[in-house]
Each structure stands twice: as C-alpha cells, then as structure tokens.
Amino acid sequence: MEHFFVLDGEKIPFTPGQTIMDAATTAGKYIPHLCYKKGLSAHGSCRMCVVKINNRHFASCTTKAADGLIVRNRTHEMTEGRRTSLQLLFVEGNHFCPSCERSGDCTLQATAYEMGMLTPHYDHFFPDRRVDASHPDIVLELNRCIQCELCVRASREIDGKNVFALAGRGMASRLIVNSESGLLGDSDFEATDYAARVCPVGVFLKRTGNYGAPIGDRTFDERPISSQAATASGADHASDVAEDERRALGEVATELEAAR
Amino acid sequence: MYPVVEDILTRNGHDPTRLMMILREVQAVFGWVSPDTITQIAAAVNRPRAAVQSTVEFYTFFNAEPVGHYRVLFSDNITDRMLGSLALRDRLCAAFAVRPGEVSADGLVSVDRTSCTGLCDQGPAALVNTRAMPNLSPERIDAMAALIRDRRPVAEWPADWFDVHENIRRRDKLLGHGLTPGAPIKAALDRGPEGVLAELSRAALRGRGGAGFGTETKWRICRDAPGYAHYVVANADEGEPGTFKDRVLLASCPDLVFDGLVIAGLVTGARKGMVYLRGEYAFLYPRLTELLAQRRRAGLLGNNIMGVGFTFDIEVHLGAGAYICGEESALIESLEGKPGKPRIRPPYPVTQGFLGQPTAVNNVETLALAALITTHGGDWLKDRGTPTSVGTTMLSVSGDVERPGIYEYPYGVRIHEVLDAAGATDTQAVQIAVGAGKCLVDTEFERRIAMEDASTTGSFMVFDRTRDLFEVAANFVEFFAHESCGFCTACRVGTTVNKRLMDKIAAGQGSPQDIEEMQRMHRHMQGASHCGLGSTATMALRDILNKFRPAFERRLLSTDFEPAFDLDAELSEARDLTGRDDALAHLAPAHARR
Ligand SMILES: Cc1cc2nc3c(=O)[nH]c(=O)nc-3n(C[C@H](O)[C@H](O)[C@H](O)COP(=O)(O)O)c2cc1C
Ligand code: SF4
Ligand code: SF4
Numbered sequence: 001m002e003h004f005f006v007l008d009g010e011k012i013p014f015t016p017g018q019t020i021m022d023a024a025t026t027a028g029k030y031i032p033h034l035c036y037k038k039g040l041s042a043h044g045s046c047r048m049c050v051v052k053i054n055n056r057h058f059a060s061c062t063t064k065a066a067d068g069l070i071v072r073n074r075t076h077e078m079t080e081g082r083r084t085s086l087q088l089l090f091v092e093g094n095h096f097c098p099s100c101e102r103s104g105d106c107t108l109q110a111t112a113y114e115m116g117m118l119t120p121h122y123d124h125f126f127p128d129r130r131v132d133a134s135h136p137d138i139v140l141e142l143n144r145c146i147q148c149e150l151c152v153r154a155s156r157e158i159d160g161k162n163v164f165a166l167a168g169r170g171m172a173s174r175l176i177v178n179s180e181s182g183l184l185g186d187s188d189f190e191a192t193d194y195a196a197r198v199c200p201v202g203v204f205l206k207r208t209g210n211y212g213a214p215i216g217d218r219t220f221d222e223r224p225i226s227s228q229a230a231t232a233s234g235a236d237h238a239s240d241v242a243e244d245e246r247r248a249l250g251e252v253a254t255e256l257e258a259a260r
Numbered sequence: 261m262y263p264v265v266e267d268i269l270t271r272n273g274h275d276p277t278r279l280m281m282i283l284r285e286v287q288a289v290f291g292w293v294s295p296d297t298i299t300q301i302a303a304a305v306n307r308p309r310a311a312v313q314s315t316v317e318f319y320t321f322f323n324a325e326p327v328g329h330y331r332v333l334f335s336d337n338i339t340d341r342m343l344g345s346l347a348l349r350d351r352l353c354a355a356f357a358v359r360p361g362e363v364s365a366d367g368l369v370s371v372d373r374t375s376c377t378g379l380c381d382q383g384p385a386a387l388v389n390t391r392a393m394p395n396l397s398p399e400r401i402d403a404m405a406a407l408i409r410d411r412r413p414v415a416e417w418p419a420d421w422f423d424v425h426e427n428i429r430r431r432d433k434l435l436g437h438g439l440t441p442g443a444p445i446k447a448a449l450d451r452g453p454e455g456v457l458a459e460l461s462r463a464a465l466r467g468r469g470g471a472g473f474g475t476e477t478k479w480r481i482c483r484d485a486p487g488y489a490h491y492v493v494a495n496a497d498e499g500e501p502g503t504f505k506d507r508v509l510l511a512s513c514p515d516l517v518f519d520g521l522v523i524a525g526l527v528t529g530a531r532k533g534m535v536y537l538r539g540e541y542a543f544l545y546p547r548l549t550e551l552l553a554q555r556r557r558a559g560l561l562g563n564n565i566m567g568v569g570f571t572f573d574i575e576v577h578l579g580a581g582a583y584i585c586g587e588e589s590a591l592i593e594s595l596e597g598k599p600g601k602p603r604i605r606p607p608y609p610v611t612q613g614f615l616g617q618p619t620a621v622n623n624v625e626t627l628a629l630a631a632l633i634t635t636h637g638g639d640w641l642k643d644r645g646t647p648t649s650v651g652t653t654m655l656s657v658s659g660d661v662e663r664p665g666i667y668e669y670p671y672g673v674r675i676h677e678v679l680d681a682a683g684a685t686d687t688q689a690v691q692i693a694v695g696a697g698k699c700l701v702d703t704e705f706e707r708r709i710a711m712e713d714a715s716t717t718g719s720f721m722v723f724d725r726t727r728d729l730f731e732v733a734a735n736f737v738e739f740f741a742h743e744s745c746g747f748c749t750a751c752r753v754g755t756t757v758n759k760r761l762m763d764k765i766a767a768g769q770g771s772p773q774d775i776e777e778m779q780r781m782h783r784h785m786q787g788a789s790h791c792g793l794g795s796t797a798t799m800a801l802r803d804i805l806n807k808f809r810p811a812f813e814r815r816l817l818s819t820d821f822e823p824a825f826d827l828d829a830e831l832s833e834a835r836d837l838t839g840r841d842d843a844l845a846h847l848a849p850a851h852a853r854r
Contacts, residue, residue, distance in 0.1 A: 044604050045748045047788045057787040062604045084784045088753035122757055123824050147746070165310035166746075167317040169582065169599070171756050173746030178310035180299055 005069035007031075012065075020060035020071060021049055030229035031073050032082055032111050034089075034200050035148035036061040040157055046148050047085055048111065052078065083115045091122040094143040095201070101210050102202030104218025108146060110225040129174065134185030137207055144201045145175050151204070155195040163189045175203075264289055265297055269304045276305040277615070279315055279597025283322050284539075284578055288389070291331070292323040311598070318599035318745075320374055320581030321390055321539050328363050328370030330408045335385040337376035337501050338735040339658045339721055345384035348401050349373065355405040369408055375583060375739055376501040377540045380658035380721070381427045381665045389414050392543050393421055424543060426508050427665030430681065432652040433644060434513075434625075435668045437632055441515035442560045444631035448523045449568055451634065453483070456527050460630060462638025464650055469495055469586075469623030470695065470717045470792075475630060478610055478620055483528040485611040485618035490530035493614070493621045494521050495591060496537045499583035501694045501739055502719035505654040506624040508666045510537075510544055513628060514551055518574060520627030522561070523634055525572040528620055533574040536591050539581045548576050583743035584793055588621040589613075590745065601747045602791040625654060645671035649710040657682045659722035667720075669709065676705040678720060688725045689807070692716040694736055695792070697799020699729075701807055729808040730815065733801050734762045740797035751794030754785045758798065764824050765815050771822040775805065775812055 004011045014023035024031050035046035044062040051060050052072040097103050132140040155163040167176045179186035268285045272278040293316045302309040316322045334349040353371050358364040361372050379385035382394035460476035467473045498506040521533040555561040563571050585594045589603035592613050613619025641651035649671035658664045662683025690700045693716045707714045741755040761774045782798035789795045828847045
C-alpha cells in the first residue's frame with residue numbers, strides 16, 4: 001500500500017517511520033530548517049520547520065509522517081512565524097553578513113532571504129563570545145553560533161569523536177569544546193571531520209583557501225534555498241559524504257559509542 | 261587527582277547516572293567544580309569531559325567558576341520580594357562591599373538571587389551554601405554578616421535559623437489520613453495490581469503535576485511497555501513559583517508518598533523507584549533517606565517486602581536548581597546526569613524513559629492519593645469535590661494574607677472562601693497558576709478551584725491593593741528568562757526579548773508598541789516552543805497585561821515609538837570627557853528625557 005500525506009495541497013509519499021521532513025525532502029519539497037541534516041539524528045531545536053497540522057504546531061523534523069495528514073507549511077502564517085524565529089536568531093548573535101566569509105553559502109542568511117526577512121526587528125543583544133583561533137586549520141567564530149548542535153551531532157555520530165557540546169542554560173547556553181583548556185587546538189578535532197562542514201552559519205572558518213568562490217557566485221547567490229531542497233541543507237551539498245557512505249560511517253560511530 | 265573526589269566517586273560507584281549527586285558533593289567540598297575536577301570526574305564516570313561540563317554549567321547550584329566561600333542566594337519569588345528580600349540582599353552586599361552576583365575581593369562571600377525556593381509562606385528566604393533559611397530579617401542579616409566575618413562554618417550557625425515550618429492551616433482527607441506506614445502496601449497486595457488499577461479508575465484519579473493525565477492509564481501503559489527494567493519516579497521538583505505543597509507533603513506524610521511509590525512499582529513491575537527532590541529542598545534529604553532505611557528494616561522496602569517475595573527499593577536524587585527539571589523528560593535527563601533539557605516526544609517517558617526503559621513519573625501528591633485510594637477504595641474521595649474534579653486539593657497560600665500556609669480544600673472551593681480563611685483583606689488579585697497564567701481579579705472571586713473552572717497546580721499568591729501588578733508581571737517574566745533551558749530558539753531568545761521589553765518599560769522608556777511586541781511574542785512562543793515551559797512562559801504576563809493594562813501604560817514614555825535608549829543620556833560620557841555641559845552639548849530638548 002502506498003502511504004502519503006498532503007503538504008500544502010500536494011501528495012507526498014512516505015515510508016512508515018519517516019518524518020515529515022525526511023519525506024518532504026526526498027520528494028524535493030522545501031520545509032525551511034536550520035538544525036536538521038539528512039543522515040544526522042533529528043534535534044528539533046531551531047523550530048524553523050514548525051508546521052501546522054489540525055491547528056496544532058509540530059516540528060516536521062521530529063514528527064513522524066502518517067497517512068492522510070494535512071500539513072500546512074508555506075502559508076502566510078507559517079512564514080511569519082519563521083521570520084520571527086530568524087529575527088530572534090539574528091539578534092541573539094552577531095551576524096554581519098557583508099563582512100562574513102560564509103555570505104552566500106550560509107543557510108541562516110539564505111533562509112532569511114527566502115522568508116522575506118528585511119530587518120532584524122528586535123534590538124541586538126551584541127553578545128561578546130570569544131573567538132577560538134587555537135587550531136591550525138579552523139577558526140571558531142562563536143559569535144555566529146545559533147546553537148543548532150549540528151556540529152555536536154556530526155562529531156558524535158559520523159566522526160565518532162564528541163568534540164563539541166552545548167553547555168550552560170538559557171541565554172548563557174554556549175558551544176564548548178571537549179578539551180581541558182576548552183580550546184579547539186587541544187581537542188582531537190581535524191579539519192577533515194564532518195563536523196567542520198555541517199555548520200549552517202559561519203562559525204567554522206578555514207584559515208586558507210577562502211574566497212575561492214567570490215561572493216555573488218556562491219551556492220545561494222545562484223539559486224534560492226527553496227529550489228535546492230532535495231539536497232537537504234544546500235550549503236554543504238558539494239562536499240557531503242555520499243548518503244550510504246555516511247550511513248556506514250554512522251554505524252562505525254555507533255559501534256564506537258557502544259564500545260566506550 | 262584529588263583523593264576527596266576519588267572518595268566521592270567510589271561511594272557513588274563511578275555511576276554516570278549519579279553524576280548530579282557526585283557534583284553536589286564536589287561542589288560542597290570545594291565551593292565550585294574546577295576544570296581539573298571535571299576532568300577527573302569525566303574519566304571516572306566514562307563520559308566525555310564536555311558532557312560533564314555541560315551538566316555543571318546547566319544548574320544554578322553548581323559553579324564552574326569560583327564563588328564566595330559563603331554563597332548566599334536570596335529567593336526571588338514575587339512574595340519574597342514583597343517581604344523585602346531585595347533590601348535584605350542589598351544590606352548583606354553593603355556589609356561586604358560586594359555587588360549582587362559578584363564575589364567579594366577576598367573570596368569570602370558572594371550574594372545573588374535564585375528562583376523561588378518554595379518557602380513563600382515563611383519568606384523572605386535565602387539559601388546559604390544551599391541550606392534553606394526562611395524568615396530573614398535585617399537583624400538576622402547583620403548577625404549572619406558577623407558570623408561570616410568570623411568565618412564560622414554554616415553548620416555552627418544557630419540551628420533555629422534553619423527551621424522550616426509546615427504551616428498546615430486546613431486538613432481534609434489527605435492531610436488528615438491517619439494511616440500507619442505500609443498499610444497501603446498491604447491493601448495493594450490484597451487487591452493485586454489489577455485490583456489497584458480498578459480502584460484508581462473508579463476514583464478517576466488524575467495527576468496533580470499539572471497535565472492532569474489519568475494515573476491508571478499511565479501505570480497501565482508503563483506496565484505493558486516492553487523493557488528490560490521498569491522505573492517509577494516521584495516528581496518532587498516543584499519549581500512553580502508560589503507552590504510548596506510537595507514540600508509540606510514530604511515533610512508531614514513522607515510514608516504515604518513512599519507507600520504510593522511502592523504501589524506504583526507493584527503495579528508497573530518496577531523494582532526501583534526514585535524521588536527527584538529539588539535542590540532547594542535538600543534539608544529534607546537526611547530525614548527522607550533515614551526513613552527509607554527504617555522502612556528497609558521494617559520490611560516495607562528492599563527484598564521480600566511484607567514477606568511476599570516482592571522486591572522494590574527507593575533512592576532519593578537531588579536536583580540542583582533548575583525549574584525545567586519538573587518537566588518529566590527533562591527530569592529523566594537530569595536523573596541520567598545530563599542537563600535538564602526536554603526530550604523529543606514521542607516516545608514518552610512512560611514507554612521510553614530512564615535509560616530508555618518504561619518509566620512512570622508522578623507528582624508527589626498523586627502518589628499520596630494513589631496510596632489512599634488503594635487503601636480505602638475508589639469511592640472514598642467521591643464525597644469531596646465536584647463531578648469532574650473529585651477529591652481535595654492542596655493550596656499553597658502566600659502573599660498578602662495573615663495566615664500563609666497550606667490549605668487542603670475539597671475541589672469546588674470558591675476563591676473568596678480561601679481568601680477569608682487565610683485572612684486576606686482588600687485583595688486586588690490572586691495568581692493561582694503562573695505557568696497556566698491565571699490571575700484572578702475581585703469580580704472573579706466567586707469562581708471555584710476545579711479543573712472545569714479555575715484550575716491550579718496549587719499556587720495561590722495574594723496581592724492586595726497596595727501592590728503594583730506590573731512588578732508582579734516583571735517578576736514572572738524574569739523567572740522564565742532565567743529558567744528557560746535554552747534548547748529552542750523561541751523560548752531561549754523570546755523570554756529574553758520579553759525581559760528586555762519589560763526592563764525598557766520599567767525604565768520609563770516604553771511605548772505602546774512594546775506592549776504589542778509582548779503580545780506578539782506570546783503568540784509566537786505558544787506555537788514555536790519545544791516544551792510546556794516555552795509555550796506557557798508568557799501566559800501570566802498576558803493575563804496581567806489584559807487585566808491591569810494601566811499599570812503598564814502609566815510607565816510609558818509616550819504613545820509613539822521610543823528607542824530602547826535615551827539619546828541624550830548616551831552622550832553623557834562624551835560630555836564628561838570633554839568637560840562640557842552647555843546647551844549645545846545636549847541634544848534638542850525634544851529628545852531629552854522628560
Ligand atoms: C515546565 C514544566 C514544569 C513542570 N514542573 C512539574 C513539577 O514541578 N512537579 C510535577 O509533578 N510536575 C511538573 N510538571 C509536569 C510533569 O511533566 C508531569 O506531567 C507530571 O510530573 C506527571 O505527574 P502526574 O501524572 O502525577 O501529574 C512540569 C511540566 C512542565 C512542562
Ligand atoms: S557551531 Fe554551527 S553547527 Fe555548531 S551549534 Fe553552532 S551553529 Fe550549529
Ligand atoms: S520551550 Fe524553553 S524550556 Fe522548553 S525546550 Fe524550549 S527552551 Fe527549553
């Protein structure tokens with residue numbers, strides 16, 4: 001029997017066990033998201049992918065697809081809510097897009113364009129988070145972290161390492177590195193780690209080879225993020241590990257986890 | 261390597277699920293959890309170092325940075341504030357020339373605030389190195405300062421300073437139960453698990469923790485869920501501002517709660533029960549653990565309970581200052597030694613909870629009631645309450661009343677009856693639930709406390725006509741900003757945006773647009789939050805805003821938009837530096853602060 005639900009009036013097939021997000025992405029449909037990445041466990045923290053089903057709100061990355069669901073995704077109301085969430089993320093951190101090396105490759109920025117966010121609307125918090133330049137290859141610009149935990153999960157589930165974690169509560173919540181000094185250079189992180197590639201904003205900055213693609217010719221400068229939905233989180237699609245390879249790595253990671 | 265830490269780790273069996281208890285002891289010995297102790301603990305419990313650091317930094321009572329040798333945290337509930345807690349805090353700060361939140365230069369003291377300590381009936385209260393201290397007064401603050409200056413250990417301070425009273429003002433069927441310890445277990449063994457479930461169903465017992473879920477259904481689902489072990493948990497986190505009923509129940513009828521937990525174990529097939537006791541109530545810990553030891557000796561706990569071959573034991577776990585840990589999946593994360601962040605649901609804890617196994621989490625009062633219903637049968641409570649809210653309810657009454665304390669009433673009691681009994685005069689408003697947001701005004705005092713009318717988790721904070729409801733709302737907004745776990749965008753940032761808007765209005769810089777912004781944030785957080793904290797964090801604000809709008813409006817600077825800062829005031833530093841203060845060094849008067 002074929003299973004499907006309805007997303008903004010379109011039939012979306014799914015296999016039992018899939019989330020709404022998984023099924024929609026497979027079908028090439030775009031549900032905005034920041035903390036979701038195909039191949040990593042779902043998190044549900046950014047709340048960008050919240051959709052409405054029977055007048056109730058659900059995060060599509062953590063909600064299982066079910067037969068006959070009527071899912072409202074790109075409606076005026078949902079877009080407005082997402083715009084608010086984006087504005088909250090923009091003012092919580094320091095995002096100076098024009099001077100950011102990730103501009104044009106940044107999922108936060110691309111999603112903001114997609115949602116028609118024109119101003120930050122709220123007063124900026126201007127946090128003062130330290131930049132970690134202790135690693136030979138990668139600099140962590142933590143002022144841009146949106147606490148999505150993609151790097152945390154990538155390091156644990158794919159790299160089998162546990163380099164990152166979130167610590168603290170509420171507004172004091174922040175990304176930390178698993179080393180006694182708290183510095184990236186003292187951890188077992190390597191620039192080839194998957195964790196170095198999943199960040200949806202500009203926290204992980206390469207020391208060399210920047211501006212290879214000039215601003216204006218980058219992933220989301222070419223086409224809006226919604227038209228790149230099938231690649232889940234567009235920015236990294238070129239460098240993504242192939243799906244099955246990733247799964248194999250995931251199994252290794254799980255084994256490592258179990259062995260520990 | 262610290263030998264003391266090694267001792268603590270060994271005593272806790274190097275068990276990662278006992279991380280909270282380990283950190284608590286380390287914090288007590290050193291006054292903080294230093295980076296090298298984090299490394300040592302992480303290696304011993306076999307967790308990544310960053311995971312242990314996450315846990316340390318999540319909880320208010322653990323410190324990853326040195327704090328004062330004496331750490332005094334004043335309870336910041338609105339009722340404590342009404343009793344003068346902020347002035348007392350400032351008095352103590354002045355005695356040591358230290359600012360709130362800072363450590364004195366000699367490292368001796370730090371003074372700060374903490375969320376509601378659950379002592380609203382005997383405030384103002386504070387925690388001194390996590391020991392609860394009610395009934396503070398200026399004299400006591402001065403005496404305390406002298407003891408601190410003499411570096412006298414807290415254990416040697418006058419014992420009566422730490423006396424916590426139960427203040428039970430009205431007893432009904434629960435508080436006047438009169439059962440001997442273990443009698444409910446005997447009844448449960450006689451009835452058998454199915455028999456117990458039948459009585460709970462007949463009584464239509466619904467959880468007293470807020471969500472009102474049917475207890476019989478919860479226990480049945482838990483029992484039927486597959487797993488290699490089952491667990492039952494008493495939720496004694498009680499962080500809701502203005503409630504202290506669970507504290508009083510655990511102090512006055514702990515056996516009844518333990519009996520309820522044993523029965524839950526019998527019904528669900530669990531062999532282990534845990535009491536998650538909030539860190540603020542640590543003063544109950546020695547008594548509760550001693551009572552558990554007594555019960556083991558009496559055959560009411562442990563192997564072969566009452567000689568029928570039923571094995572079940574109970575452990576008390578302490579929290580460390582985090583309201584969110586009352587949410588059941590966050591509570592379970594905390595029991596596992598992690599930061600208290602709510603899990604993705606489903607799966608619900610009842611099928612996959614503690615260590616992934618079926619876990620029934622129940623409120624303390626629910627468990628006590630289950631024990632009574634098991635003993636007396638499902639019809640026993642039916643002569644109390646309303647058709648949909650059967651039985652009685654414990655109200656934690658505080659604020660502007662002559663007799664604050666616990667009042668057990670049948671459901672259906674009218675607001676004004678409680679006010680009269682507690683000696684309230686000239687009452688302006690009653691906040692009966694902060695999370696659910698209900699603020700009742702005098703035209704509503706005929707309403708009844710019941711699920712179908714004015715429902716509450718027990719909080720009953722009374723404000724007379726001298727009180728400014730803006731201050732009340734501001735206190736609740738601060739509470740939620742402080743207690744958001746930080747996991748999801750809507751709640752983490754939304755609660756802080758609201759706090760900044762309230763600060764702006766309080767500073768006389770507000771405009772109607774700021775009020776509109778808070779209303780918008782309310783709608784946003786309702787839909788976009790991950791858990792109940794975020795989706796209810798603005799309820800109280802909204803209700804007070806709707807009913808007391810003038811309290812907000814009279815603080816507004818104008819009816820137009822105003823920036824969050826005062827342009828002219830921003831120039832004062834430049835004026836100081838240049839030594840100018842003439843008219844031209846100021847912005848046009850129209851911009852200057854009125
Ligand atoms: C933010 C938040 C805080 C909560 N705090 C408590 C609490 O302190 N005590 C409690 O029993 N339940 C609390 N709950 C409800 C619990 O998640 C859970 O529903 C309850 O413990 C179940 O017990 P019951 O079935 O006996 O009501 C809280 C829920 C939320 C969302
Ligand atoms: S560093 Fe990037 S990937 Fe990691 S939590 Fe922050 S925003 Fe997410
Ligand atoms: S709503 Fe608040 S408390 Fe709940 S998960 Fe989100 S941030 Fe945490």
